[in-house]
Every structure is written in structure tokens, then in C-alpha cells.
Amino acid sequence: MIIPKNIEELANYVKKGKNVFFFTADWCGDCSFIKPQMPETEAAFPQFQFIQVDRDDYLDVAAEWNIFGIPSFVVTNDGEELGRLVNKNRKTKEEIVDFLEKVEG
Template sequence: MIRPTSLEELASYVEKGKSIFFFTADWCGDCTFIKPVMPEIEAEYPEFRFIEVDRDQFIDVAAEWTIFGIPSFVVTEDGKELGRLVNKNRKTKQEILSFLKDLPSR
């Protein structure tokens, strides 16, 4: 899981390649719930870069991308959004895998 430290670094992951942005925060209980299974999800989708985006650090990006609930996921390829799983509900491993399986590029 990549954890960008600057807006420029974060933007570079949007512009080129296949990326899954995982919006999270340290204080988020539902984020803490899903984090332990994220390596398993990453292993099933090696063609994607997984980017952990701290919602508090990148609050302007979260607002621009309409991320008002976390944990949330946005998938991009070469600057184009392929899909999003964005809501304020707790996510399960199965729900995330089903979302990724149904992406248009798969």
C-alpha cells in the first residue's frame, strides 16, 4: 500500500496507470475494521496500485472527489475514473472484492 505524502505524488498516481484509492483516517473505526484484510485484497489485484489516502491530510482532494464517507474506494486508470465505492457504511472484504470484480476493465 502506497501512502503519498504530497499532493503532487497523489496526482501522479491518478494520471498514469491503474490505481485504487483507499480513503481512510486514523480515527475511523470502520477503516480500522477493514485495514487488516487490505493486503489480501491487494494480492488478488496485482495489476493495480493501492493508494492509501489520509482523508484528513488530503481534505481538499476528498471534497473535490466527493468523498464524504470513509472508508471509500475510487478506481482510476490513466486519469479516468473506472468506478467508486463511496458511502459512509462499513465495508466488508467480500463487498470490496465484488465491487472490484465488477469494474469495467476486468
């Protein structure tokens, strides 16, 4: 999981490559629930780079992308959004895997 150090680094990931943006926050209980399962999910989808985005550190990005619930996932390919799993519900590993399989097509 890549954790961008600044907005410029985050923007570069948005522009280039096949990426899964995982919006999270330290205080988020549902994020803490899914984080331990993310390495397995990441390993199952090697065609994607997984980018962890702390919603509190990147509030402007979260607002621009309409991320109002976390944890949330947005998949892009060279700057084009391919899909999103964005809501306020707790996510399971199975839900995330199903979502990524559908996006992958």
C-alpha cells in the first residue's frame, strides 16, 4: 500500500497507472476493521497499485471526489475513473473483492 507524502505525489498517481484509492482515517472504526484484510486483497489484484489516502489529510480531494463516507474505494486508469465503492457502510473483504472484479471486467 502506497501512502502519498503530499498532494503532488497523490496527483501523479491519479494521472498515471491503474490505481485503487483507499480513502480512510485513523479515527474510523470501519476503516480499522478492513485495514488488516487489505494486504490479502492487494495481493489478489497485482494489476492495481493501492494508494491509501487519509481523508483528513486530503479533505479537498475527498470533497472534490464526493467521498463523504469512509472507508471508500475509487479505481482509476490513467486519470479516468473506472468505478467507485463509496458509502458510509462498513465494507467486507468480499464486497471489496467483488467490486474490484467487476471494475476489472
